[in-house]
Amino acid sequence: MQTLAEVQEGTVVTIEDLSETDAVLRRRLYDMGVTEGARVRLCRRLPFGGPLMIECEELCIGLRRCDAPKIAVRRL
Amino acid sequence: MTFALAGNPNVGKTSLFNALTGSYEYVGNWPGVTVEKKVGRMKAGEAAHEIVDLPGVYSLIPLSGDEEVAIRCLLHEPVDAVLNVVDASQLRRNLHLTIQLLETGLPVVIALNMADVAARRGLRIDEGKLSALLGVPAVPVVARTGKGCPELSARLETDGISAPEWRLDYGDVLEEAIGRICAAIPDDAAVRYRKAGRAVRWLALQYLEGNRVVRAELDGAVGDGVLPEIVGDAETRLAANGHTPEKMIRKCRDAFLDRLIRECTVKDSGAGGTSLSGKLDRIVTDKWLGIPIFLLTMYAAFMLTFDWLGTPLSDGLDGLLSGPVAEGLERWLASAGASAFITSLVLDGIVGGVGGVLVFVPQIFVLFLVLSLIEDSGYMARVALVMDRLAETIGITGKAFIPLVIGFGCNVPGVMAARTIERPKERLLTVLITPLMSCPARLAVFSLFAAVFFPNHQAIVVLSLYVTGIVLAMVLAKTLSRFLSKGEPSTMVIELPPYHLPQWRSLRRKTWEKGKGFIVKAGTFIFGGSVLIWLLASVNLSGVMVPMEESFLAQIGGWLAPLLKPLGFGNWQAAAALVTGFFAKEVVVSTMNIMYGSTGAGSLQDALAVAFTPVQAYGFMTFLLLYVPCLATVATIRNETKSAVWTWFSAGYALVLAYVIALLIHAAGGWLFG
Numbered sequence: 153m154q155t156l157a158e159v160q161e162g163t164v165v166t167i168e169d170l171s172e173t174d175a176v177l178r179r180r181l182y183d184m185g186v187t188e189g190a191r192v193r194l195c196r197r198l199p200f201g202g203p204l205m206i207e208c209e210e211l212c213i214g215l216r217r218c219d220a221p222k223i224a225v226r227r228l
Numbered sequence: 229m230t231f232a233l234a235g236n237p238n239v240g241k242t243s244l245f246n247a248l249t250g251s252y253e254y255v256g257n258w259p260g261v262t263v264e265k266k267v268g269r270m271k272a273g274e275a276a277h278e279i280v281d282l283p284g285v286y287s288l289i290p291l292s293g294d295e296e297v298a299i300r301c302l303l304h305e306p307v308d309a310v311l312n313v314v315d316a317s318q319l320r321r322n323l324h325l326t327i328q329l330l331e332t333g334l335p336v337v338i339a340l341n342m343a344d345v346a347a348r349r350g351l352r353i354d355e356g357k358l359s360a361l362l363g364v365p366a367v368p369v370v371a372r373t374g375k376g377c378p379e380l381s382a383r384l385e386t387d388g389i390s391a392p393e394w395r396l397d398y399g400d401v402l403e404e405a406i407g408r409i410c411a412a413i414p415d416d417a418a419v420r421y422r423k424a425g426r427a428v429r430w431l432a433l434q435y436l437e438g439n440r441v442v443r444a445e446l447d448g449a450v451g452d453g454v455l456p457e458i459v460g461d462a463e464t465r466l467a468a469n470g471h472t473p474e475k476m477i478r479k480c481r482d483a484f485l486d487r488l489i490r491e492c493t494v495k496d497s498g499a500g501g502t503s504l505s506g507k508l509d510r511i512v513t514d515k516w517l518g519i520p521i522f523l524l525t526m527y528a529a530f531m532l533t534f535d536w537l538g539t540p541l542s543d544g545l546d547g548l549l550s551g552p553v554a555e556g557l558e559r560w561l562a563s564a565g566a567s568a569f570i571t572s573l574v575l576d577g578i579v580g581g582v583g584g585v586l587v588f589v590p591q592i593f594v595l596f597l598v599l600s601l602i603e604d605s606g607y608m609a610r611v612a613l614v615m616d617r618l619a620e621t622i623g624i625t626g627k628a629f630i631p632l633v634i635g636f637g638c639n640v641p642g643v644m645a646a647r648t649i650e651r652p653k654e655r656l657l658t659v660l661i662t663p664l665m666s667c668p669a670r671l672a673v674f675s676l677f678a679a680v681f682f683p684n685h686q687a688i689v690v691l692s693l694y695v696t697g698i699v700l701a702m703v704l705a706k707t708l709s710r711f712l713s714k715g716e717p718s719t720m721v722i723e724l725p726p727y728h729l730p731q732w733r734s735l736r737r738k739t740w741e742k743g744k745g746f747i748v749k750a751g752t753f754i755f756g757g758s759v760l761i762w763l764l765a766s767v768n769l770s771g772v773m774v775p776m777e778e779s780f781l782a783q784i785g786g787w788l789a790p791l792l793k794p795l796g797f798g799n800w801q802a803a804a805a806l807v808t809g810f811f812a813k814e815v816v817v818s819t820m821n822i823m824y825g826s827t828g829a830g831s832l833q834d835a836l837a838v839a840f841t842p843v844q845a846y847g848f849m850t851f852l853l854l855y856v857p858c859l860a861t862v863a864t865i866r867n868e869t870k871s872a873v874w875t876w877f878s879a880g881y882a883l884v885l886a887y888v889i890a891l892l893i894h895a896a897g898g899w900l901f902g
Contacts, residue, residue: 180719182478198614200617202613205724210318212724213722214616
């Protein structure tokens with residue numbers, strides 16, 4: 153099992169499991185359409201351990217890097 | 229009828245609100261522009277309809293303060309129907325909210341916005357089919373231009389709007405739980421909800437999904453432990469399949485939407501490719517360029533305000549006001565035979581006080597124009613993203629930078645913008661540090677002093693004050709977050725809207741709307757304040773038109789001046805100006821004008837150059853930047869924190885901070901130049 157933290161920029165993955173993430177974050181991700189089974193592309197990582205930019209169904213979302221290891225994904 | 233305007237963040241609710249009501253509420257291109265509900269009347273048609281513009285929500289489960297405003301309105305306020313704005317280019321995500329709105333039991337009308345954006349992405353929507361599948365009318369609109377609004381108004385006019393006969397099945401376990409919750413709600417409460425048009429089933433669903441507002445309310449009505457037990461049962465039964473109620477509800481809605489989207493959309497192949505937004509994002513969030521671009525943007529904003537555009541305009545206006553206008557008034561007063569008292573009141577009090585502030589209007593408009601540009605383009609959300617790494621190290625969310633940037637325009641909306649932050653502690657922290665962002669009112673004072681004492685380095689000196697505010701805000705956040713958010717994790721998730729090419733029409737309007745407030749304030753508050761200050765500066769117990777050194781104002785300033793002595797500017801004028809500055813910081817300029825301008829010994833600038841040294845002037849500016857937020861901001865902080873303690877704290881720490889920093893500047897100045 154891979155996490156979002158290990159994914160290369162530009163890769164498309166499916167979200168496998170969000171249960172490890174913090175409840176508020178998970179709720180927000182659900183709201184934005186990032187749910188188990190959703191397809192997500194990692195657009196880029198900002199420098200110096202900055203946030204990640206992901207794209208999910210045409211929606212661009214900013215996310216903290218420290219939350220990425222808690223998001224389990226599978227490569228397509 | 230009263231319509232609640234509901235929808236996801238940044239889908240164009242306020243644009244539609246403005247188009248329908250003909251009013252002008254603030255719109256922007258970042259999620260969270262509207263943080264409180266606003267009421268307007270619809271302009272067309274015979275029947276009077278009210279429209280309530282709500283803050284954007286992703287679902288009816290509130291996480292942040294602005295979302296709670298929206299949920300409470302849907303729960304309690306007398307709303308007859310919901311006008312649901314749906315972003316056609318983000319159909320699935322938007323329809324999740326639509327489902328919840330349909331479940332409220334209220335009649336729903338869908339306004340399908342941004343169909344043009346969807347078409348550009350190769351997505352066509354059959355709104356007839358959408359309408360049929362959801363059982364409610366769906367009208368395509370382009371909110372930004374107002375296209376489709378007449379049709380929508382006509383739709384709202386017809387009284388054929390009825391509550392939808394729509395219901396989604398959530399599976400045996402949840403349906404049983406819903407039934408038990410509905411049965412547990414006492415009859416009188418249930419009747420009350422039904423009378424208001426709200427479905428009890430909706431409340432039960434929200435309860436199961438974990439809506440804390442609904443949970444608090446139903447638990448209060450039903451009594452301890454009954455409903456949590458029902459939820460507990462459902463949780464245990466669902467856990468066997470690895471589900472939670474929340475997840476199960478989501479899954480059922482997703483399955484329904486899958487079917488719906490398949491049936492009512494057509495995807496054109498061929499469209500797509502890397503969008504312009506994507507390319508721009510690659511640049512502004514670049515590894516090396518991201519933060520420099522942010523700083524350059526801010527620097528350019530300053531240079532535009534001070535060097536390139538704002539200052540020349542302000543100087544021109546100053547020449548006009550202190551020259552032809554003042555001279556004309558003087559001649560007119562003389563020819564009308566006005567007394568010395570009236571002449572002094574008009575020329576020294578009103579022209580000096582109000583005119584002194586009006587001079588800065590061009591600079592302030594330039595600043596507002598730049599801020600509007602940042603807001604409209606979609607860069608605002610990127611600021612939050614780019615600054616998040618820094619924010620993380622000081623223990624706040626990158627989203628806090630949105631209120632901070634808005635705070636540069638005015639601290640009041642800045643403090644209110646903190647509502648979009650999810651965590652209560654981070655929200656409080658942001659409210660507390662936002663007043664350290666320098667606003668145009670303070671800018672007026674800085675401009676005056678910088679022009680006198682640092683004529684060749686105005687932009688840099690003023691920039692340094694802004695930076696001082698930002699740095700102190702960061703230091704304070706770091707210190708406070710250690711005590712405040714102990715154990716509470718910090719969160720940052722933000723939607724990054726696509727870039728829009730800002731339209732001149734919208735920029736002009738926004739700049740005017742923001743700047744107008746400043747002019748109105750000059751005409752009312754500052755006008756009255758100037759008259760009052762002039763009176764205080766001209767009277768004492770023994771009579772009117774006394775020498776200013778013996779006036780009430782000098783006495784008030786004289787009491788406080790010794791306290792400011794250690795800071796280097798211990799004259800009564802500085803003390804008196806700072807006292808009046810609490811009401812609105814630009815009043816300091818008016819006060820200075822009245823005090824120094826009416827001595828007859830040349831202009832205010834000359835008088836200031838005598839009264840202060842450059843180091844003292846810098847210390848004074850820093851003190852003014854930091855000491856106690858203005859009255860309006862303090863009132864807003866009270867309102868947002870709902871706590872007298874935190875309000876006092878925000879005023880108190882600011883005063884202490886101002887004192888300490890000004891003391892340091894005085895000491896450093898003495899050491900460097902002494």
